[in-house]
Amino acid sequence: MQIRGIMIATVILGGLAVGGVARAQTISYADAVTTLAKDCGADIKKLCKGINLGNGRIADCLTKNASKVSPTCTSSLDSVSAAIRQRNDAQAAYTKACQHDIAQHCRGIKGDGYTLACLIKTERIVSGKCNQAIIDAGWR
Amino acid sequence: MMRKHDVKKAALWTALVAAAISTSSAIAVAQQVTEQRIASSLGKLTTAAPIIDVALLREEAANGAGKGMTGLPNWGKVAQLPQMVVEIDFQNDSVGIEPESYRTLGLIADALHHPNLWDYKFLVVGHSSATGSDKHNLDLSEKRADAIREILSTTFAVDPARLFAVGVGEYFPIDASKASTADNRRVQLFNLGVFR
Numbered sequence: 001m002q003i004r005g006i007m008i009a010t011v012i013l014g015g016l017a018v019g020g021v022a023r024a025q026t027i028s029y030a031d032a033v034t035t036l037a038k039d040c041g042a043d044i045k046k047l048c049k050g051i052n053l054g055n056g057r058i059a060d061c062l063t064k065n066a067s068k069v070s071p072t073c074t075s076s077l078d079s080v081s082a083a084i085r086q087r088n089d090a091q092a093a094y095t096k097a098c099q100h101d102i103a104q105h106c107r108g109i110k111g112d113g114y115t116l117a118c119l120i121k122t123e124r125i126v127s128g129k130c131n132q133a134i135i136d137a138g139w140r
Numbered sequence: 141m142m143r144k145h146d147v148k149k150a151a152l153w154t155a156l157v158a159a160a161i162s163t164s165s166a167i168a169v170a171q172q173v174t175e176q177r178i179a180s181s182l183g184k185l186t187t188a189a190p191i192i193d194v195a196l197l198r199e200e201a202a203n204g205a206g207k208g209m210t211g212l213p214n215w216g217k218v219a220q221l222p223q224m225v226v227e228i229d230f231q232n233d234s235v236g237i238e239p240e241s242y243r244t245l246g247l248i249a250d251a252l253h254h255p256n257l258w259d260y261k262f263l264v265v266g267h268s269s270a271t272g273s274d275k276h277n278l279d280l281s282e283k284r285a286d287a288i289r290e291i292l293s294t295t296f297a298v299d300p301a302r303l304f305a306v307g308v309g310e311y312f313p314i315d316a317s318k319a320s321t322a323d324n325r326r327v328q329l330f331n332l333g334v335f336r
Contacts, residue, residue, distance in 0.1 A: 028175065028246065028250050029246040029247075029249040029250050029253070029296050030175065030243050030246030030247040030249070030250050031246070032246065033242035033243060033245065033246040033295075034242065034243040034246065036239070036242060037239035037240060037242040037243065040239070041239035041240070044239050045238075045239065048236075049231065049234070049236060050231060050234045050235065050236040051236060052235065052236060052237055052287050052290070052291055053237070053242065053245070053291045053294075053295040054287060054290035054291040054293075054294045054295055055290060055294045055295075056294070056295075084295070084296070084297075088297050091253055111259070112255035112256070112258045112259065113254070113255045113256035113257075113258075115255065116255040116256075138250065139254060139255065
């Protein structure tokens with residue numbers, strides 16, 4: 001009974017993990033900060049003169065001046081930070097998600113760029129997990 | 141002592157340089173910058189890039205005024221590489237980047253995160269126009285190059301070990317006959333070759 005319980009839990013958790021990967025909708029860094037510039041540009045110019053994105057300083061400045069920042073910018077700030085994190089996580093997940101497919105279909109290919117090109121070319125026989133990782137990473 | 145820049149919009153240029161065929165020095169001024177364009181420009185590396193010592197480059201720039209990039213032993217090596225130019229706007233006499241240029245920074249980050257460029261390290265070179273004292277311009281250009289390096293390595297999580305920054309002030313104008321022109325306020329990004 002106990003073993004079966006563990007097995008069921010594994011199947012459910014495994015399913016969740018796959019579902020989680022498939023659902024991850026990520027956007028490029030460029031699109032993320034374009035949204036920030038659009039929604040927060042005026043507030044940044046007014047309240048954060050001379051301050052840059054690096055080390056979270058724009059985010060800190062906008063948070064510190066929360067009472068003067070537009071509501072659109074406040075909500076955008078959170079979603080942009082999340083979007084950047086998601087894209088970064090998705091790219092970090094690629095190597096592991098595609099490890100098996102690389103060994104299987106792209107063995108002996110040198111260079112990360114050529115390896116990715118091979119995976120994209122063999123899309124039809126590459127695992128769903130790897131294909132999804134490539135999409136989430138923004139490389140297709 | 142320190143004269144301020146009198147041009148409102150500091151137009152900085154980011155030239156993306158791939159260490160490649162040393163015969164052609166193709167400078168493409170970007171009408172429209174895309175990640176693909178950055179990636180393909182930087183991906184042209186076919187030969188080993190020269191070994192670069194950032195401290196040496198800094199010194200060489202400050203002491204070699206008037207000679208131009210190509211006339212100096214170390215800068216000459218990188219100056220021959222193909223480049224792509226994009227524009228980044230800074231606030232007047234400040235390291236603050238205008239929000240309008242965030243997208244360009246993001247595009248560079250997207251390109252540096254692509255597997256095609258994983259293997260490479262990059263040098264961010266800050267330039268200024270000749271408006272203001274040369275010492276002030278040298279400092280400002282260095283801070284601006286540092287700011288870009290910091291943004292790429294923190295906001296956009298590019299491994300800081302892949303990124304180097306140096307300011308060269310007004311010493312390498314794009315157009316020496318118009319040293320005060322805004323075109324000379326720019327940042328170049330050089331591909332320094334294989335990382336590690």
